[in-house]
Amino acid sequence: MTSLESAKRAAAFKAVDLHVHNNNIVGIGSGSTVIYAVERLSERVKNEKINVQCVPTSFQARQLIVQHKLPLTDLEIHPRLDVCIDGADEVDNSLTLIKGGGGCLLQEKIVASCAKELIIIADFTKNSHKLGEQYKKGIPIEVVPMAYAPIKTQIENLYGGAVELRMAKAKAGPVVTDNGNFILDWKNFQDYNWEEINTKLNVIPGVVETGLFVKMAKKAYFGLADGSIKEQLALA
Numbered sequence: 001m002t003s004l005e006s007a008k009r010a011a012a013f014k015a016v017d018l019h020v021h022n023n024n025i026v027g028i029g030s031g032s033t034v035i036y037a038v039e040r041l042s043e044r045v046k047n048e049k050i051n052v053q054c055v056p057t058s059f060q061a062r063q064l065i066v067q068h069k070l071p072l073t074d075l076e077i078h079p080r081l082d083v084c085i086d087g088a089d090e091v092d093n094s095l096t097l098i099k100g101g102g103g104c105l106l107q108e109k110i111v112a113s114c115a116k117e118l119i120i121i122a123d124f125t126k127n128s129h130k131l132g133e134q135y136k137k138g139i140p141i142e143v144v145p146m147a148y149a150p151i152k153t154q155i156e157n158l159y160g161g162a163v164e165l166r167m168a169k170a171k172a173g174p175v176v177t178d179n180g181n182f183i184l185d186w187k188n189f190q191d192y193n194w195e196e197i198n199t200k201l202n203v204i205p206g207v208v209e210t211g212l213f214v215k216m217a218k219k220a221y222f223g224l225a226d227g228s229i230k231e232q233l234a235l236a
């Protein structure tokens, strides 16, 4: 296992050990780090006989839950979650996040908003002072397909930078999200007030959700290259 994978695994295991308790309703995030969280959750269910019910944040998360034979639930049955454990593409000093590198930002934000606490698990490459310092692929914005062109122009004209339609790798044309939408990646942005810009982006007609998670995460666990874990709490 590479040091990056070990770092993800260590962060995921620690978060699951400290933040998941018996009878919890648990939000399962998406991405490669969350795979280790589900592995650990499944071990704890088997070894410690804890009861959990899991709410997925994507098709991938649902598959992970099913493959590990963990109890699957949803927001209709459980609208309030105890905890949501998810990865991130970048985490700044105040625990503002860029999410959606894997295209699952909409359901991730919905599920996180229903949880008492959002716990972030990541490797050391995700830890930044300010957004854009480490993650160069841009801020993902999920949009209704027919509106992608005017939204792109509007964001570039109002806020600068470059907005690109995310193209699929093993399919001709754009990435289509689990919700049937497109993703725009906003690159070369400036250092904004992220709470303000998030609100402004969200009211552009056709924007479904942004990958900016402001004042949502309670704590982040970063696996470091030396095997240790850095913990970061949200500012009070």
Ligand SMILES: O=C(CO)[C@H](O)[C@H](O)COP(=O)(O)O
Residues within 6 Å of the ligand: 029, 030, 031, 032, 033, 034, 086, 087, 088, 089, 098, 099, 100, 101, 102, 103, 104, 105, 108
């Ligand atoms: O937001 C996400 C998916 O929409 C992921 O949490 C984010 O991309 C991090 O993924 P990984 O753990 O693979 O680095």
